[in-house]
Amino acid sequence: MTVKTTTHILGYPRFGSQRELKLAQEKYWRGEISQAELKEVGSLLRHRHWGEQSGAGLDVVTVGDFAWYDHVLGTSMLLGHLPKRHRSGFPDLDTLFRVARGKAPTGCACAASDMTKWFNTNYHYIVPEFSADDEFNVSWPQLFEEIAEAKQAGHKVKPVLLGPVSYLWLGKEKEQGFDRLSLLPRLLAAYQQILTKLANLGIDWVQIDEPVLALELPKKWRNSFKIAYQVLHGAPKLLLTTYFDSITHHLDMITGLKVDGLHVDVSAAPEQLEEVVQHLPEGWVLSAGVVNGRNVWRADLSALLERLQPIKALLGDRLWLASSCSLLHSPMDLDLETELKPEVRQWLAFAKQKCRELTLLAQAMDGNEIAIEECARYSAPIKARATSTLVNNEQVRQRSEAITDALAERKLPYQERARIQRQSLGLPLLPTTTIGSFPQTNEIRTQRRDFKAGRLNEQAYVNAMQGHIDDAIERQNKLGLDVLVHGEAERNDMVEYFAEQLEGFAATRFGWVQSYGSRCVKPAVIVSDIYRAKPMTVSWAHYAQSLTEKPVKGMLTGPVTILGWTFPREDLSREAIANQIALALRDEVADLQEKGIKIIQIDEPAIREGMPLKASQWQAYLDWAVKAFKISAASAEPKTQIHTHMCYSEFNDMIESVAALDADVITIETSRSDMELLKAFEAFDYPNEIGPGVYDIHSPNIPTVEQIVELVEKAEAKIPAKRLWINPDCGLKTRSWEETEAALTNLVEAAKLLRQQY
Numbered sequence: 001m002t003v004k005t006t007t008h009i010l011g012y013p014r015f016g017s018q019r020e021l022k023l024a025q026e027k028y029w030r031g032e033i034s035q036a037e038l039k040e041v042g043s044l045l046r047h048r049h050w051g052e053q054s055g056a057g058l059d060v061v062t063v064g065d066f067a068w069y070d071h072v073l074g075t076s077m078l079l080g081h082l083p084k085r086h087r088s089g090f091p092d093l094d095t096l097f098r099v100a101r102g103k104a105p106t107g108c109a110c111a112a113s114d115m116t117k118w119f120n121t122n123y124h125y126i127v128p129e130f131s132a133d134d135e136f137n138v139s140w141p142q143l144f145e146e147i148a149e150a151k152q153a154g155h156k157v158k159p160v161l162l163g164p165v166s167y168l169w170l171g172k173e174k175e176q177g178f179d180r181l182s183l184l185p186r187l188l189a190a191y192q193q194i195l196t197k198l199a200n201l202g203i204d205w206v207q208i209d210e211p212v213l214a215l216e217l218p219k220k221w222r223n224s225f226k227i228a229y230q231v232l233h234g235a236p237k238l239l240l241t242t243y244f245d246s247i248t249h250h251l252d253m254i255t256g257l258k259v260d261g262l263h264v265d266v267s268a269a270p271e272q273l274e275e276v277v278q279h280l281p282e283g284w285v286l287s288a289g290v291v292n293g294r295n296v297w298r299a300d301l302s303a304l305l306e307r308l309q310p311i312k313a314l315l316g317d318r319l320w321l322a323s324s325c326s327l328l329h330s331p332m333d334l335d336l337e338t339e340l341k342p343e344v345r346q347w348l349a350f351a352k353q354k355c356r357e358l359t360l361l362a363q364a365m366d367g368n369e370i371a372i373e374e375c376a377r378y379s380a381p382i383k384a385r386a387t388s389t390l391v392n393n394e395q396v397r398q399r400s401e402a403i404t405d406a407l408a409e410r411k412l413p414y415q416e417r418a419r420i421q422r423q424s425l426g427l428p429l430l431p432t433t434t435i436g437s438f439p440q441t442n443e444i445r446t447q448r449r450d451f452k453a454g455r456l457n458e459q460a461y462v463n464a465m466q467g468h469i470d471d472a473i474e475r476q477n478k479l480g481l482d483v484l485v486h487g488e489a490e491r492n493d494m495v496e497y498f499a500e501q502l503e504g505f506a507a508t509r510f511g512w513v514q515s516y517g518s519r520c521v522k523p524a525v526i527v528s529d530i531y532r533a534k535p536m537t538v539s540w541a542h543y544a545q546s547l548t549e550k551p552v553k554g555m556l557t558g559p560v561t562i563l564g565w566t567f568p569r570e571d572l573s574r575e576a577i578a579n580q581i582a583l584a585l586r587d588e589v590a591d592l593q594e595k596g597i598k599i600i601q602i603d604e605p606a607i608r609e610g611m612p613l614k615a616s617q618w619q620a621y622l623d624w625a626v627k628a629f630k631i632s633a634a635s636a637e638p639k640t641q642i643h644t645h646m647c648y649s650e651f652n653d654m655i656e657s658v659a660a661l662d663a664d665v666i667t668i669e670t671s672r673s674d675m676e677l678l679k680a681f682e683a684f685d686y687p688n689e690i691g692p693g694v695y696d697i698h699s700p701n702i703p704t705v706e707q708i709v710e711l712v713e714k715a716e717a718k719i720p721a722k723r724l725w726i727n728p729d730c731g732l733k734t735r736s737w738e739e740t741e742a743a744l745t746n747l748v749e750a751a752k753l754l755r756q757q758y
């Protein structure tokens with residue numbers, strides 16, 4: 001007789017398929033609904049989401065994944081551990097919002113905590129702040145209340161907790177000379193209290209997330225696991241949960257821990273499964289994360305069935321099936337996507353469908369004949385996709401295969417290009433420019449929306465956009481900027497625009513994924529081989545250039561960024577996809593140049609964040625990422641100046657690769673770091689030109705001439721003036737024209753003063 005296979009997920013999206021939580025939160029922040037009404041929306045969504053999990057047939061529902069802003073901040077609240085400046089009175093929901101956003105409907109305004117990326121996803125968490133005298137007092141009852149709520153609704157509950165070592169790792173010290181790991185004993189006492197409470201609530205298993213196990217950890221951090229789980233061992237049982245990459249490099253240590261089970265991500269690192277099975281300690285449960293929690297593809301259930309059968313034979317009921325990671329990173333419900341082409345739709349599965357995949361697979365594993373057949377039927381489209389002509393384009397493949405190292409190289413080295421460009425462009429010392437986008441006014445947004453909805457015909461739309469270009473060029477000329485931009489009025493988003501223009505992408509209607517707080521993004525899906533059927537930006541750039549004598553920059557988004565901010569296909573490597581995009585962009589660069597565009601910017605803000613989790617894999621990634629960028633840029637003749645732009649990035653450990661991009665000019669976000677980020681460029685003797693941002697576009701403050709002069713002087717101490725540009729930190733699309741013009745007036749004025757100085 002076969003034993004029943006247990007199924008669960010690591011977490012569910014929080015927002016609701018219509019982004020109900022986002023809308024309610026924002027209304028609450030604006031004072032339009034009460035806290036009670038906001039809480040009501042949260043409760044409604046939790047019930048709906050638990051209902052969907054048990055409706056799909058999962059054995060337990062996951063509780064503790066719901067968060068009002070972010071689950072790391074939720075953990076800080078649970079632990080009674082908030083930044084010092086926010087510790088007044090008993091913490092409530094407004095305390096949480098104040099830590100996240102600096103303000104809330106009640107209480108004082110106080111600096112928000114930092115936010116940073118959650119591993120290699122596009123989700124951002126609130127960074128815990130640690131000081132030597134920090135204490136942890138389990139106070140915030142949200143988790144316990146939600147468990148009671150789910151139980152009352154008749155669900156079998158498995159709570160999730162962010163584990164203590166990961167919690168410490170993800171935070172940062174607020175004081176010098178203190179090591180946050182020294183707080184572990186105190187922190188563990190609080191976790192013990194939480195676990196005891198959970199045991200008293202009748203909880204059998206707890207999912208304790210330690211995603212840092214996917215990283216290559218320093219020794220003391222690695223060793224801290226032993227102490228931590230020695231202390232936490234007992235009732236309830238602990239499922240040590242890892243995701244986003246393999247953990248076999250820590251397997252010796254992990255198998256020595258006092259836990260009751262292990263979850264591994266079989267989707268991100270398929271090859272680790274067999275090794276983990278082989279070393280699984282006696283009595284441990286193995287939760288196999290087989291359904292990808294962070295992409296949109298239908299699982300090949302028959303293939304999984306075949307692969308997992310022998311493991312089931314070995315482990316029996318100790319094998320559980322799960323999503324690879326929390327479904328937080330997956331859109332909510334494919335059923336809503338009525339406008340996707342049917343052939344594309346049958347390749348996809350969103351959070352709700354992924355739950356059903358798990359239970360179907362489990363039934364098949366348990367020998368249910370109907371389920372086995374259903375698995376085969378369900379997997380047929382995704383299997384057929386492998387050879388579908390809809391997906392695989394022979395020409396694209398051939399062109400990709402023909403890529404050589406030489407294809408990625410410009411015809412002349414930078415020094416010679418620079419000489420030619422200096423002559424042909426005739427720019428002054430310290431040229432002034434902007435990063436690309438200008439204010440996206442309501443008028444612009446409405447016109448784009450009307451065009452999409454068919455309320456505005458193509459000619460009227462083109463006229464409207466050209467009107468915005470006229471306006472942008474006129475303003476820039478008046479301001480006296482040296483290198484102009486067309487302003488990007490036609491772009492809602494720097495990736496979405498190209499996803500719509502290129503072949504190979506599909507857009508969803510409701511495929512929202514939480515990025516941070518109430519912010520969601522709706523990445524396009526790369527469904528097939530990518531190519532450019534027609535020029536994408538040439539007519540806008542050409543029109544803008546026709547209006548002025550000054551050079552107008554062509555404006556493209558780079559291959560690594562387009563890849564990084566979409567759902568990639570899984571049957572091709574990221575490198576291969578990036579190369580396809582690069583070839584398409586390469587043709588765009590050639591066309592822009594042909595139409596008289598002398599400067600082309602290829603934005604790559606996502607290069608840094610695409611770094612693999614394991615430091616030992618960084619270089620291999622950077623090598624192909626750099627090459628993809630260079631392939632797109634290298635159709636430029638020596639006289640065409642290639643710019644790139646990166647937002648706030650840690651450049652120290654990748655400066656060599658930044659230099660290897662061989663962009664003639666790079667603009668970076670530096671004003672908030674007071675030009676400190678230029679140290680990496682100075683130390684490396686970075687050879688090409690740099691435009692370190694001289695004012696923070698995220699702030700409404702207008703930089704003064706003196707402030708800009710001072711920043712450029714700091715930059716000049718590190719990089720010679722003849723290789724410096726003057727520009728803002730990033731695009732100006734979120735600012736108003738009033739702020740933009742005031743800031744740029746000062747920027748141009750500062751450049752004039754500085755030119756007399758050097």
Ligand code: GLN
Pocket residue numbers: 435436437488494555603605645646647730731732733
């Ligand atoms: N060209 C883009 C803009 O100005 C760059 C945006 C970015 O770096 N995120 O909006």
Ligand code: ZN
Pocket residue numbers: 435605645646647648669729730731
């Ligand atoms: Zn930027």
